[in-house]
Amino acid sequence: MQLTLLALILALLTVIGFMIGRSRAAASVGGRVAELHSVPSYHGVYVALWAGLPALLLFVAWTASEGWLAMQLVLSALPERLTTGDGQSVALLKADILNLARGISTGREADPLVVGAARRYAALRDLAGWSLLAVGASLAVAGLAWGRHRIGPDLRARPAVERVVRVALVVCSLVAILTTVGIVLSLLFEALRFFSVVSPLDFLFGTHWSPQMAMRADQVGSSGSFGAIPLFAGTLLITVIAMAVAVPVGLMAAIYMSEYAGRGVRTWLKPALEILAGIPTVVYGFFAALTMAPFVRSVGEAVGLDVSSESALAAGIVMGVMIIPFVSSLSDDVINAVPQSLRDGSYGLGATKSETIKQVVLPAALPGIVAAVMLAVSRAIGETMIVTMASGLTANMTANPLQAVTTVTTQIATLLVGDQEFDSPKTLSAFGLGLVLFLVTLCLNMVALRVVRTYREKYD
Amino acid sequence: MSIQSGIPSPLKLRPRADDRPGQRSGAVLPNKMTARGVKVFYGAKQALKGIDLDIRENRVLALIGPSGCGKSTFLRCLNRMNDTIEGCRVEGQIALDGEDVYGKAVDAVQLRARVGMVFQKPNPFPKSIYDNVAYGPRIHGLASGRDELDEVVQTSLKRAGLWAEVKDRLREPGTSLSGGQQQRLCIARAIAVSPEVILMDEPCSALDPIATAHIEELIDELRANYTIVIVTHNMQQAARVSQRTAFFHLGEMVECDDTEEIFTNPRDERTQGYITGRYG
Numbered sequence: 158m159q160l161t162l163l164a165l166i167l168a169l170l171t172v173i174g175f176m177i178g179r180s181r182a183a184a185s186v187g188g189r190v191a192e193l194h195s196v197p198s199y200h201g202v203y204v205a206l207w208a209g210l211p212a213l214l215l216f217v218a219w220t221a222s223e224g225w226l227a228m229q230l231v232l233s234a235l236p237e238r239l240t241t242g243d244g245q246s247v248a249l250l251k252a253d254i255l256n257l258a259r260g261i262s263t264g265r266e267a268d269p270l271v272v273g274a275a276r277r278y279a280a281l282r283d284l285a286g287w288s289l290l291a292v293g294a295s296l297a298v299a300g301l302a303w304g305r306h307r308i309g310p311d312l313r314a315r316p317a318v319e320r321v322v323r324v325a326l327v328v329c330s331l332v333a334i335l336t337t338v339g340i341v342l343s344l345l346f347e348a349l350r351f352f353s354v355v356s357p358l359d360f361l362f363g364t365h366w367s368p369q370m371a372m373r374a375d376q377v378g379s380s381g382s383f384g385a386i387p388l389f390a391g392t393l394l395i396t397v398i399a400m401a402v403a404v405p406v407g408l409m410a411a412i413y414m415s416e417y418a419g420r421g422v423r424t425w426l427k428p429a430l431e432i433l434a435g436i437p438t439v440v441y442g443f444f445a446a447l448t449m450a451p452f453v454r455s456v457g458e459a460v461g462l463d464v465s466s467e468s469a470l471a472a473g474i475v476m477g478v479m480i481i482p483f484v485s486s487l488s489d490d491v492i493n494a495v496p497q498s499l500r501d502g503s504y505g506l507g508a509t510k511s512e513t514i515k516q517v518v519l520p521a522a523l524p525g526i527v528a529a530v531m532l533a534v535s536r537a538i539g540e541t542m543i544v545t546m547a548s549g550l551t552a553n554m555t556a557n558p559l560q561a562v563t564t565v566t567t568q569i570a571t572l573l574v575g576d577q578e579f580d581s582p583k584t585l586s587a588f589g590l591g592l593v594l595f596l597v598t599l600c601l602n603m604v605a606l607r608v609v610r611t612y613r614e615k616y617d
Numbered sequence: 618m619s620i621q622s623g624i625p626s627p628l629k630l631r632p633r634a635d636d637r638p639g640q641r642s643g644a645v646l647p648n649k650m651t652a653r654g655v656k657v658f659y660g661a662k663q664a665l666k667g668i669d670l671d672i673r674e675n676r677v678l679a680l681i682g683p684s685g686c687g688k689s690t691f692l693r694c695l696n697r698m699n700d701t702i703e704g705c706r707v708e709g710q711i712a713l714d715g716e717d718v719y720g721k722a723v724d725a726v727q728l729r730a731r732v733g734m735v736f737q738k739p740n741p742f743p744k745s746i747y748d749n750v751a752y753g754p755r756i757h758g759l760a761s762g763r764d765e766l767d768e769v770v771q772t773s774l775k776r777a778g779l780w781a782e783v784k785d786r787l788r789e790p791g792t793s794l795s796g797g798q799q800q801r802l803c804i805a806r807a808i809a810v811s812p813e814v815i816l817m818d819e820p821c822s823a824l825d826p827i828a829t830a831h832i833e834e835l836i837d838e839l840r841a842n843y844t845i846v847i848v849t850h851n852m853q854q855a856a857r858v859s860q861r862t863a864f865f866h867l868g869e870m871v872e873c874d875d876t877e878e879i880f881t882n883p884r885d886e887r888t889q890g891y892i893t894g895r896y897g
Contacts, residue, residue, distance in 0.1 A: 420703065498740040502803065504701055506753040506810055507730030516752065521743045 159286035163216065163293050170297045171209040174304060178204030181308050195315035203314040206321055207304030212297040219289050227281040228254070231274045239270065254278050344595060347588035354582045355383045360589055362386060366552035368572060368583045383586050385593070387554040391562030392538055395473045395548065398558055399537045402477025404530055407484025414485070415492040416514055427489065434482040438542040445475035445547030457559060470558040472548035476540055483533045491525025492518060524608045531605035535598040541566035565590050649674040649814060649844040650695060650732075655709035657690050657699065664690045666868040667709065672814070677836060677845045679855035679876065682865035683891065688848045691865070692816050695846065696732035697725040713814070730757055733812035737819040739799030741791030741806075746783050749791040749802055750774060753810035769809055776842075777805035778835050797828020804835065808843075815839065817847040821854065833858050852892055856880050864888045 182200035186192040193200070228251060232240050239250060250271065257267060257275030267275075308314075352360070363384015410430060414423055450471035457464030464470075495518050503513040519526070541564075549561040550571055572587040650672040657665040665687045672678050672695075680688040690699070697718060699705045711718050718728050730753070741749050750770045753759070760766040770787075774780040779801040783794070791802055800820055807815055817836070821829040836845060836858045849855050855862050856876060863873035864885070871885045883889045 496740070498736060498738055499742060501698065501701070501734075501736060502740040502742065502806075503752070504698060505696065505729055505734030505736070505816075506756070506806065507726055507728075507733075508752075508756050509726050512756050516756070517742050 159290045160220075163212075163290045166290075166294050167209055167212055167216075167297055170212075170294075170301055171205045174204040174206075174208035174301045175201035177301070177305055178202070178308060178314075181305060182312075182314070185308060186310050192310055194311060194313050195318075199314040199318050200308050200312065202318045203312070204301060204304035204308065206318065207307075208297050208301035210321070211300050212293045215296055216289065216293055219285075219293075223282070223285050223289070227278055227285060230281060231278045234277065235270060235274055239268075258282070341595070344588055344591050347585060348592040350580075351582060351585035351589040354585065355589070359383060360385055360586075361593075364554055366568075368568075368586055381582055383582065383589075385565070385590065387552040388563060388565045388568055388590065389593075390554050390556070391469065391548075391552070392564040392566075394469050394556060394558060394562055395476060395544060395564055396534060396537045398470060398473025399476040399480055399540075400530070400534060402474055403480035403484050403533055403537075406477075407481045407529075407533075408488055408526065410481065410485040411488035411492055412514060412519075414489050416510070416518070427486065430482045430485055432482075433479065434486075436479070438479065438540060439546075441475050441479050442542045442546030445471050445543050449475050450547050453559075462559060464559045465561050467547060467549040467561040468559050469548050469562045472544045473558065475547060476537055476543050479540070479543070480533045480537055483536060484529055487529030487532065488522070488526050491522045491529065494525070495521045524611060528605040528609040531601050531608070535601040535605075538564075538594065538601075539566060539598055541570050545570060565594050569594075647674050648672060649714065651710075651712045652691070652694070653710045653712075655691065655694055655707065655711060657687070657694060657708075658706045659702070660704045664868055665694075668870045670863055670870055670873055672844060672846060673861065674844050675840055675842075676861060677840050677847060677859040679859035679862045680846065680848045680865060681850075681852060681855050681862060681891070682871075684850075686865040687868045688863075688865045689818055691870075692734075692818055692846060692848050695814070695816055696729045696734055698729070698734060700725050730810050731812055732814040732816060733807035733810060735800070735803050735807050735815065735817045735820050738823050739796055739803050741794070741799050741802050744791060745788045746791050746794070746802060747787040750805050750809050753806060757810055759810065773805040773809040774802075776808050776839070777801045778831060778838075779805055795828070797824050797831055800824060800828065800832060801835065804832070804839075808839075812843065814844045814846065817845065819848050819850060822850060829854070852880070864891065866891070 179197045179201035181204075182193055182195075182197040183190055190197060231254065232251075240247060253267065253271055254275045255278075256262075257272060258279040360383050363382065364386045365382045365384045366387045367382045369381060414426055414430075418426060446467075450467060453468055453471045453474075454464045454466055499517050499521055500513055503517045508516070544564045544567045548563065548567075550563050550567065551561045552563050552568070553560055555562065569587045569590050572584060572590075577584045648671045652668050652670045652672075655665055655668040655670075656663065668687075668691055670691075680692065682688050693699045694707055694711060695718075697707075699707060707719060713728070713732065716723065718732075742752060744752070747770055750773050751760075751766055754766060754769050760769050771780065771784075774783060779798060782798060783789075783802075791799065794802060800823075804815075804820075821832050824832065833854060836847065839845060847855075847858065859876045861873065862876045862879040864871045864879065864883075864887070866887050871887050872879070872883065874884075879888065880892060883892060
């Protein structure tokens, strides 16, 4: 309530600040705008920033610390017997106070002391909200007045505004980077917890994957085995099958589009191929499980092969189809980037079109094509849904594409689906797998980007 | 080699006896290629408006004229390079040794092996120097065996005046050479398929004066074995390297005569205006 009000006030003051700044700047030189250091609209933005920015920063800092501060105040008023104890009981007490303050029943008879604390907490928060409103609004007005006061013909409004804009740009790029770092760190710490239970060597080189753990000492069941080799092998098998489909088809399609197809064909063929990339992977999963897998099975049976109903082949083929547009679209771009002068040079020597493509165009485009293929590989490795639906969850260690296999990503998904305790090795192993997956795709992407970059340096 | 001796002086390249005005060389020398009523359209736009031109054997013909006058277009008609441009249509007749190059029996691919081309910007393939030169002989099966191919590569590089500079680094990429060396590599590459005619589309416009001098000297040597047609924006260059010059203007061939005649005594006032620098 107070926050919405404050946001409205700030928005209003910013707009007013902009208009005041602009008109005052013009007025300060009697309408001869050319005498100003900066264009009047920069003066407007300058005042608007003074009105909005300090209040906004205060708002951010306030909301970040307010809840914690209020809680500390309330807790310090409570008798010591409630607030001392192990971490869990204090966390429980805090949760009770928070819930009661919001009017949610805790489900048991509450200690009157806690109820009182909750009431105080709610009152404090309310007070804090109003004072934030008051302080924020006055800060905005003060900022507006200060900004307005500064305006004059000599004010260097543009550089000031540009500095603020630059800081904003830096902050935005930092957000993206910090998010990545945060993801990596959370992955890393959970993985470390896993590796403190299971030895990394057993994990990386063990050949038996069976993450089920007995929950109780007397339970009949496996004790958990975390050899990830079958998963890596399954991932590799499916990736190889997918690339065996995607690379030839995608590359040939790219060659047709860039070298043979007329402009008319190209304009609809390329988007049509790219539609493939827009289909959700779950839909590919349907196709793999309901159409491709039975088809592979019936073909296999017709020639007398034993095919399981969920096979690596079915999943791999469908995944390959999914990746075709990656290979074809990127390869098409790099083939188009090969200078026409090279083709002319080859034609000028009496080479045919196919000789030119094979011996001049493709070698020139090779680094880019390799990069396209590597990006497609990292895409194939990261793909989850198709395998989950079409190839199953059995961690077979086999090179036979007619059997069911499972992949790293599929296992991660199944390990974390449903109710899980987040301290058992079974759940934690997902983070171990995730870390390996992340490192592998990171390496692939880095190599691919490097190859692309060297290629670009050559022709631009 | 010093720069002085590198630049062929107009004096040194004075038209030989058989090219002098008065002794009409057309009577003596056979026409290697002839163009009659050549019209070219890019879509609806007409780029050439009926060109009649004779190209004499073992002579250098220079095509000059302001930008966009159609001289490059005409050059690209001679070996049907325009076939690769979408929406380009050629009318009229072009003959090589009396045979219509746009005839049904002629394959553009085979034609281009006989009428080679060197482009404005050096365009070595992303291959080694050796493979660049060996490219043509390989695809046409001109050399049987390794030794013969080595021989062809060496001869071509020597004729292009590049052998001494690259003989120790034939395995390095062609793109590692300097601009002038790259252009001579492209000439060597064209020579390697033993063409009868070599078309050059402003071969020196991307080169510095020293490299230009090299190429010009080379062109003069090459005409002993090849018929050469060169498009150039540089009128001094046309005067230095060619025996005959054709002046193109707005898609028409204004006049074609012995080079000395064109530069000293042009018949058309447009030619006069262009060579004296009034426009273009």
